[in-house]
Amino acid sequence: MGQFSSFLDAARLVHDLQQVKEIAQSISGQLDPTQIAHRVTESLVQQFGCAFARIWLLEPNQVTLRLVASSGLYTHTNGSFARVPMGAYKVGKIAQNRVPFLSNQLSEEAWVKDRQWALDNHIQGFAGYPLVAGERVLGVLASFRRGPFEPEFLEVLQVLCMTVTVALDAAQATASAPRDAGLQTTSLSDQLAQLLGDSPFTLVGTERPLRPMVAHLLRQVVETLNQVNCRYCRLTYTPHTVYLEALADEESGLIPEEEERRGHLHGRFRDSRFADIRHGVICLGGSFEVRSVVQRQTSQLSVMLPAAQYPIVVQVQCRQPLTHQGVVHLVAQAGFWVTDGEAGTGEAGAMVRITDDPAWLGHLPVVWVNQGKGSVPAGVVAVMDVRSTAEDLRALIHQALQNPVERHPDPAPLLSEREQQVMALLADGQRDRAIAQALFISESTVRFHINNSLAKLKAKNRYQGVYQAVAQGWI
Structure with missing residues (x-):
């Protein structure tokens, strides 16, 4: 190897x-x-x-x-x-x-x-x-x-x-659901209650259809909890999210081996099934939290997932990495699906862009990230800042969707100076190693810049990327 x-x-x-x-x-x-x-x-x-x-x-x-x-x-x-x-x-x-x-x-x-x-x-x-x-x-x-x-x-x-x-x-x-009468004819809450058997189960709020992957993840959580002596489980529907909360014995394997000082538990789970579920939840824009309670004899689990059948998708494009990640986290907290690129979303849904970069003002409704520098550009329909909460952001996104401001087509994203250098050397027939040596960067960084350039140029491979870079005058 x-x-x-x-x-x-x-x-x-x-x-x-x-x-x-x-x-x-x-x-x-x-x-x-x-x-x-x-x-x-x-x-x-x-x-x-x-x-x-x-x-x-x-x-x-x-x-x-x-x-x-x-x-x-x-x-x-x-x-x-x-x-x-x-x-x-x-x-x-x-x-x-x-x-x-x-x-x-x-x-x-x-x-x-x-x-x-x-x-x-x-x-x-x-x-x-x-x-x-x-x-x-x-x-x-x-x-x-x-x-x-x-x-x-x-x-x-x-x-x-x-x-x-x-x-x-x-x-x-x-x-396989049509072959399983239980899954075909019962609601999700009934399915979860059946899986839990004698363990107490409570439904809060008005139940409504969920995306298949969301419902499947919730069933996976309960199926796994049922195997580790679940003491109590509650499913809660809110207008924007669905929560599943549960209590299980400490020895369930739910608590990770490594713990943070503040009591939020992360690290490697003793039961790997919980790690897989947590990953799936996070990928769908949700949250997965575990903590030890009752003198560390009981594990408390809380899972949050977006509940919309056809969700609002929020595209985040911020110039600074810390600002970008902070906004992404806030969007997920608000219960929206989040993306930072032009990728599709699987099912049709309304789309809003959050940005602090004028280059990304285009045909989508825009929520502007105001950091106290300069004026708000024309065409922006809502403004947030560092004090905005998830609830504030939810209102701003709905405001942006309802605003009929005329917008212009998205501009082509700009290639950075480094991306132009990399693409120029690529056009000269240089391999990744030679490009890395010429620019004094690592080969992985070269590939990182090439992938970014291909995404901006909407190219499927390097050959198309070089062609588009030349055609658009970048090199």
Whole structure:
């Protein structure tokens, strides 16, 4: 196996994790496993620079993996690896053993039958992950890259695998619902009460339909709690969010091993199922909090998720990273779906932009972030500042949606000076390593700037990116 550095580029990691969050939101309303898989493989190629990516799903016979999505260098799903028996080839072994496999020297791996293929296509990195929900194998995700995988990407890929697993599990559960009379005819609260058995359960507020992935996550929480002696559970509907609160025994595994001084508990869960659920909740713009109460004999859980069936989507574009992250957190607290790019959202919904950058004033309703510098630009329909609360922001977003101010088409995002330098060297035929040496930056930073440039230029690959950069006069 190739060697992977232990040092991470924090800025790159944060940027890529936000892209994973957008992918999670875009597939949250999708009920077709094949479409979910295709969205993820396309993202791995277009947003993360993989040469190609594939997803196999386990067939109902539980003995064969079927290729359902392939993007990049190969897009067909009917070749020699269209069906892989469990335990056969590397993909089948990953599924059978439920253990990921990573390599940055693919051509040197003994299991690779056609090493010349890897050399001819310059394929160096391989990452294969099992998609496992609880004790069930759903499939395998495999990605290939021309060049080595950076440690930042491997961290992000692990999170992405958790995301697609949650989405696929929800889609498969929904698809099987007609065969399950309980799921088909009862409300979510009735389903949760049935899962809890004799444990006390309370419904607060008026129940209404939720997005499939949201309802699935809530069922997963209760199913897991039911296995660890849940003492009490309450489901609460508010106009914008849905809350699930529960009490369980301390030895349930709900409390993470590491604790912060203030009592908010994070870290690694003793029961990994809670870690997977927390990740899914956060990716959907919710919150997952756990604390120890009653002289540390009881675990208290609180899960919050957006309750809108077709949510308002808020696009955040702030110039300073700290301001950007603060606004993103506030938007999630207000119960809205949040994105910081142009990615789709899975289901149709109204969209608002929050920004402090005049370059992002366009056709969307805008809430301006006022930091006390300069005047508010024309075309802005609502203004927030550092004192704004989640409730304030909720009112401002609805105000922005109701305002009929005429807006102009979005301007093309500007390439930064560094992005122009990187794209110019790329246009000269320089490889990532040569660009890094010329600009005295790391190769991962080079790829970070290239990915940013491709997104701004709306290019699917580097060749299109260079063409667009030249056509638009950036280089």
